[in-house]
Amino acid sequence: xxxxxxxxxxxxxxxxxCYLNLIMLFIIATPIGNLKDISLRAIEVLKSVxxxxxxxxxxxxxxLDEYGISTPLLSYYQHNVVTRGRQLLEQLQAxxxxxxxxxxxxxxxxxxxxxxxxxxxxxxxxxxxxxGPVAFINALVLSGKPAHSFVFEGFLPPRxxxxxxxxxxxxxxxxxxxxxxxxxxxxxxxxxLEHLCPEKxxxxxxxxxxxxxxxxxxxxxxxKSHFQQHPPKGEFVVVI
Numbered sequence: 001x002x003x004x005x006x007x008x009x010x011x012x013x014x015x016x017x018c019y020l021n022l023i024m025l026f027i028i029a030t031p032i033g034n035l036k037d038i039s040l041r042a043i044e045v046l047k048s049v050x051x052x053x054x055x056x057x058x059x060x061x062x063x064l065d066e067y068g069i070s071t072p073l074l075s076y077y078q079h080n081v082v083t084r085g086r087q088l089l090e091q092l093q094a095x096x097x098x099x100x101x102x103x104x105x106x107x108x109x110x111x112x113x114x115x116x117x118x119x120x121x122x123x124x125x126x127x128x129x130x131x132g133p134v135a136f137i138n139a140l141v142l143s144g145k146p147a148h149s150f151v152f153e154g155f156l157p158p159r160x161x162x163x164x165x166x167x168x169x170x171x172x173x174x175x176x177x178x179x180x181x182x183x184x185x186x187x188x189x190x191x192x193l194e195h196l197c198p199e200k201x202x203x204x205x206x207x208x209x210x211x212x213x214x215x216x217x218x219x220x221x222x223x224k225s226h227f228q229q230h231p232p233k234g235e236f237v238v239v240i
Contacts, residue, residue: 025092025120026099027113029106029132033209035066042130043067050096053088055103055111076100081112085119092125106134110154110180135208136178139237142215143203150176156189164192170240171197177240183232187224193240194220200240207234 026045031037046052046069053076054060060073076084092098100107100116106129107113120127140147153170156179157163167189170177181189186204193202197220204223205215212234216223 024097025117025125025127026097027107027117027127027129028099028101029130029134030060030063030101030104031209032104032133032135032138033207033213035063037133037209038063038067039130039132042132043069045130046071046099046101048097049099051088051091052099052101053084053116054101059103060101071099076112076116078112081115085116088116089119089123089125092120093123104133104135106132109134133209135235136180136237138208139203139205139215139239140176140178142205142208143217143239145176145203145239147176150178153177153179155180158185160188160192163189164196167192167196179238181236181238183234183236186232186236186238187227189238190220190224190227194224197240203239205237205239206232208237210234 026049028042028045030042046064046067049071052060052064052071052073054073055075055077057073057075063069064071064073074084074088076088088098100113102109102111102113108117117127136152140150151170151173153166156166170179183206190204193200199219201217201219202223203215203217204227205213207213216226218226
């Protein structure tokens, strides 16, 4: 009876704290390149929370130092999502306000933030998203392609056959297609596209919001030729 009573009390306490917004997971989008691309609200919350969960503390500290933010950092990345995720949930349940950031962009998109967000949902914990940069949205707008209906694929398979097969499936969809690609595979991916859709004009965006931002548009063959002559650097977003 005592155990049941204690668990009931804990549940009620957590519910009340969540209702009053005293427990809150703040999901905060951070710059994808230019450090000035952060909202005033994001800075305010990062200063006020008890803890910031981030992928790489060294990387996040650059942003925090830029804005005089001294909030403690705790690493939360792909290889410690279970143990560190449990620790973060315990701190949320204890009444701590926590900010979740990724190395760049919006947490929950192709990063371990997805697991923490879902675990917090399962626990009934309150959360909110403070919006900001998303690389594939930047690339979509700059590409000039139709943005009223699109598919975001994330990363394609790294192996050639699997990548070409997946591209073939995607090209059957009558929507704008967006995916990420590394500088090490972009030429091979363009070769796949040259084979599958040689006449289609696509856009390749890289280093978005940074000093050497570049958006090139053309056929797969033309883009492949360009990047063969100018070795590609940075992360790419491809829009078809």
